[in-house]
Amino acid sequence: MTALLRTESLTAGYGAAPVLHEVDLDVETGSITAVLGANGAGKTTLLRTLSGLLPATHGRVLLDGKDLRGVRVEEMVRRGVAHVPEGRGVVTELTVDENLRLGGLWRKDRADVRKATAEVYELFEPLARRRKFPGHQLSGGERQLLALGRALVGRPRLLLLDEPSLGLAPKITAQIMTLLGTLRDRSGLTVLLVEQNVRGALAIADEAVVLALGRVVTRGTDINDEMRHAYLGF
Known part of the structure; x- marks a missing residue:
């Protein structure tokens, strides 16, 4: 490698x-x-x-x-670098679905954004069950999954992940x-x-x-x- x-x-x-x-x-x-x-x-x-x-x-x-x-x-994001900071930084006023869409706003291939979102829901089943729930109604673990899922919708090559297990x-x-x-x-x-x-x-x-x-x-x-x-x- x-x-x-x-x-x-x-x-x-x-x-x-x-x-x-x-x-x-x-x-x-x-x-x-x-x-x-x-x-x-x-x-x-x-x-x-x-x-x-x-x-x-x-x-x-x-x-x-x-x-x-x-x-x-x-530009770092466009080059494929995604950073998920400590603290599960989701937008708590937005729904799970809206948070995930934020992860792909900069991407021009809208069809692949939809595909990436579907893959996140398949991978993270708890999010699929709560896609219409606002972030403030999620558990700590679900918020961490959402923060990770939002990064993945952007199809990163490099994921920088800070303390995902905290709390x-x-x-x-x-x-x-x-x-x-x-x-x-x-x-x-x-x-x-x-x-x-x-x-x-x-x-x-x-x-x-x-x-x-x-x-x-x-x-x-x-x-x-x-x-x-x-x-x-x-």
């Missing part, structure tokens, strides 16, 4: 205080890469920088080898992790997954990257006990 996403010496932060320091990262096409680390490690900052919400102060972000510096957020019951968390594996295997979706549920993330990830204080401290397919104790707190 080849890297769909690559960062080179990526540094970013807020004001004069850097949060990420010289981060080098490769995310292979059609893979799930888990980004792990304690609170404050820089995981959310990494996703915000990759999606263009936060400008890098140094280094490069490459998608298919093309530099994304200066690319606006709307959810273990059963719902397991379902979401299984769904991510299914999407990778079925459609070749590339996922960069920030997750505090280390065991759940490692169960589906092809590779893991551990951040500590904004730096990559280890990467690979196996996080040993020493690394878990030192950087993940268990």
